[in-house]
Amino acid sequence: MTEFEPKIIAFCCHYCALAAADVAGKTGLQFSPNIRIIRVLCTGKIEVPHLLKAFESGADGVVVISCKFGECYFKEGNFRAQKKVERAQSLLQEAGLKPERLLFDFVPGPGAKKFVDILNGMTERVRSLGPNPSVH
Amino acid sequence: MIVAERKPFSEILSMVEDYSRILVVGCGSCVTICMAGGEEEVKILSSQLRLAFKKNKKDIEVEEAMALRQCDDEYMNNPELINKVKKADIVISMACGIGVQHATAFFNRIITDKPIKIVPGLNTTFMGANLDVGVWEERCVGCGDCVLEKTGGICPITRCAKSLLNGPCGGSSNGKCEINKETDCAWHLIIERLEALGELDRIKPIEMYKDWRPSHDGGPRKIIREDMRI
Amino acid sequence: MKSGSNLERLLEKGEFVVTGELGPPKGTDVDVVKKKASMLKGNVDAVNITDNQTAIVRMSSIAAAKVLIDEGLEPNMQMVARDRNRIAMMSDLFGANALGIRNMLCLSGDHQTFGNHPEAKNVFDIDSIQMIYMVKTMRDEHKVICGDEIEGDFKMFIGAACNPFADPFRYRVHRLAKKVEAGVDFIQTQCIYDMKRFKEFMKQVVDMGLHEKCKILAGVTPLKSVGMARYMAANVSGIIIPEEMIARLKGAGKGNVATEGIKILCEQMQELKETEGIAGIHLMAIEWEHRVPEIMEMAGFLPRPKP
Numbered sequence: 306m307t308e309f310e311p312k313i314i315a316f317c318c319h320y321c322a323l324a325a326a327d328v329a330g331k332t333g334l335q336f337s338p339n340i341r342i343i344r345v346l347c348t349g350k351i352e353v354p355h356l357l358k359a360f361e362s363g364a365d366g367v368v369v370i371s372c373k374f375g376e377c378y379f380k381e382g383n384f385r386a387q388k389k390v391e392r393a394q395s396l397l398q399e400a401g402l403k404p405e406r407l408l409f410d411f412v413p414g415p416g417a418k419k420f421v422d423i424l425n426g427m428t429e430r431v432r433s434l435g436p437n438p439s440v441h
Numbered sequence: 442m443i444v445a446e447r448k449p450f451s452e453i454l455s456m457v458e459d460y461s462r463i464l465v466v467g468c469g470s471c472v473t474i475c476m477a478g479g480e481e482e483v484k485i486l487s488s489q490l491r492l493a494f495k496k497n498k499k500d501i502e503v504e505e506a507m508a509l510r511q512c513d514d515e516y517m518n519n520p521e522l523i524n525k526v527k528k529a530d531i532v533i534s535m536a537c538g539i540g541v542q543h544a545t546a547f548f549n550r551i552i553t554d555k556p557i558k559i560v561p562g563l564n565t566t567f568m569g570a571n572l573d574v575g576v577w578e579e580r581c582v583g584c585g586d587c588v589l590e591k592t593g594g595i596c597p598i599t600r601c602a603k604s605l606l607n608g609p610c611g612g613s614s615n616g617k618c619e620i621n622k623e624t625d626c627a628w629h630l631i632i633e634r635l636e637a638l639g640e641l642d643r644i645k646p647i648e649m650y651k652d653w654r655p656s657h658d659g660g661p662r663k664i665i666r667e668d669m670r671i
Numbered sequence: 672m673k674s675g676s677n678l679e680r681l682l683e684k685g686e687f688v689v690t691g692e693l694g695p696p697k698g699t700d701v702d703v704v705k706k707k708a709s710m711l712k713g714n715v716d717a718v719n720i721t722d723n724q725t726a727i728v729r730m731s732s733i734a735a736a737k738v739l740i741d742e743g744l745e746p747n748m749q750m751v752a753r754d755r756n757r758i759a760m761m762s763d764l765f766g767a768n769a770l771g772i773r774n775m776l777c778l779s780g781d782h783q784t785f786g787n788h789p790e791a792k793n794v795f796d797i798d799s800i801q802m803i804y805m806v807k808t809m810r811d812e813h814k815v816i817c818g819d820e821i822e823g824d825f826k827m828f829i830g831a832a833c834n835p836f837a838d839p840f841r842y843r844v845h846r847l848a849k850k851v852e853a854g855v856d857f858i859q860t861q862c863i864y865d866m867k868r869f870k871e872f873m874k875q876v877v878d879m880g881l882h883e884k885c886k887i888l889a890g891v892t893p894l895k896s897v898g899m900a901r902y903m904a905a906n907v908s909g910i911i912i913p914e915e916m917i918a919r920l921k922g923a924g925k926g927n928v929a930t931e932g933i934k935i936l937c938e939q940m941q942e943l944k945e946t947e948g949i950a951g952i953h954l955m956a957i958e959w960e961h962r963v964p965e966i967m968e969m970a971g972f973l974p975r976p977k978p
């Protein structure tokens with residue numbers, strides 16, 4: 306039996322997470338191939354339905370990566386994102402999905418190492434949670 | 442506006458899980474503004490339902506739709522919406538209780554080949570104001586005979602826990618109501634406002650028994666404006 | 672005479688009256704009422720029968736008041752606006768009158784969220800001030816609210832509560848004035864601990880001449896323990912207990928707090944008797960009915976005047 310390869314969507318803030326991804330690429334830091342990155346101008350733009358839709362569309366895990374609190378280019382976008390992730394977590398739980406499938410985290414500026422760690426950590430976490438029960 | 446809250450997911454699920462085609466219809470007015478039954482909430486509920494059904498291996502279709510106002514025929518009389526309702530086995534209305542009832546009456550009048558079942562997705566809670574982002578508070582119970590001119594613009598029927606017309610009761614303490622320390626005593630507010638207006642004398646005469654007939658106690662109320670009818 | 676009750680007669684004679692209080696049982700046990708009544712008998716002039724106080728379901732105040740009458744005491748039946756609309760109120764008042772009840776207290780009632788059925792729907796069709804007016808109309812005009820004649824006699828000595836410790840303080844006397852205007856015959860106040868504030872209030876009452884238009888009975892309750900004092904001060908809205916009083920209780924030392932509480936109470940009763948505008952005491956012993964004889968003795972209020 307082949308090992309389960311999770312599909313993970315990473316909503317990444319253009320100003321920090323994406324910058325970190327760039328640095329990672331340039332410095333040869335590898336992150337798992339299970340990740341599909343979606344660039345957003347600010348994580349504050351992500352709405353709860355987007356997060357749920359990702360799971361409906363087949364994601365096994367979703368991660369939202371923003372700037373550190375206080376460093377959001379749009380001031381409070383990341384606070385909003387965090388709240389929305391929390392709300393979506395409880396909505397997922399109501400629908401029978403483990404809220405751990407959805408994660409909120411942040412990277413400082415071009416923190417390539419932290420960025421890669423988040424993605425790899427998420428991959429491992431979702432691998433152990435198993436496939437999204439609402440898809441497979 | 443009318444303020445509502447979404448019902449718990451498990452309750453909604455139990456209303457619809459025996460059907461195979463579900464339509465979730467939002468309302469574009471009050472409940473959109475109070476973020477309980479607008480487009481976004483329709484999407485959220487629909488997503489949740491699909492996720493839950495798939496997880497439970499149930500083959501159930503969930504469709505989404507909107508009506509600008511479910512309390513008015515005009516905004517539901519649209520072929521696309523009527524078609525969706527026709528195709529559904531059950532409709533979850535994300536409007537207030539008025540919308541749910543009006544939509545039930547409307548679609549059952551328009552669609553004659555089968556009865557249309559509409560269930561509520563929201564708990565309609567009160568008529569209130571938006572105090573801050575994400576904060577609403579009740580302001581009027583529609584008693585049908587407004588007394589605000591006597592009470593400095595603060596409603597004793599709605600905001601006093603005992604609907605006193607000659608308050609404040611003996612439980613008023615430091616500006617708060619006896620029911621809990623978070624709730625303002627309406628009568629304290631009334632007195633302060635009237636003092637500021639120099640109109641405290643307004644509440645010194647006894648306010649006599651209220652006639653509750655214009656309120657809910659007289660059965661469903663109805664207004665007919667003859668000048669608007671042809 | 673408006674009612675012919677003992678309480679009315681004594682107050683009219685200018686006697687300094689004392690009323691007690693009795694909470695009916697949370698069920699049908701009439702013996703509870705009889706037992707408490709036996710402790711109060713001869714020690715107070717009338718006894719308040721609470722109406723589902725703190726919104727906890729108990730034997731109805733009408734029924735318990737009737738038991739009291741049979742035991743040879745005079746009840747003061749409380750009625751709250753929380754649980755009855757005007758139809759039920761007037762009907763119950765007819766019934767109460769037929770059973771010989773001649774004193775009543777018109778109250779808004781504690782909100783049901785405090786009780787054992789917070790899910791209940793409240794009524795609050797009319798408020799306590801309107802209730803006073805309603806009973807007065809029934810008695811003096813012999814009519815129910817709508818104007819229909821009452822068949823038979825209707826007699827009632829009309830009481831109401833007043834809480835000088837609720838807020839806003841400056842408005843409290845005006846609310847009392849409204850009750851007087853509505854036709855109240857006597858007033859029982861909330862438990863007094865803060866004598867300073869109470870005297871300030873009474874000065875306003877006297878200045879407005881309200882004490883001449885209705886009889887004011889000062890409410891008192893013994894502090895049984897430091898814990899109770901602290902609990903009441905913190906949690907019962909509309910009760911103020913000065914820190915010095917709590918300190919005095921504490922200072923009494925282990926085993927003596929209750930006695931000290933009674934001592935404080937007796938001193939208060941004496942002081943209130945000397946206060947201008949006060950026509951009597953309303954002693955709410957709250958499950959300490961058995962100590963009422965001792966309190967009354969110690970305060971020098973025995974024997975009670977003959978009706």
Ligand code: SF4
Pocket residue numbers: 580581582583584585586587588589596597598599
């Ligand atoms: S008095 Fe009646 S109509 Fe006016 S705000 Fe209050 S409940 Fe509404």
Ligand code: SF4
Pocket residue numbers: 600601602603604605608609610611612613614617618619620625626627628629
């Ligand atoms: S404390 Fe104020 S708001 Fe609360 S019941 Fe009494 S009068 Fe009404």
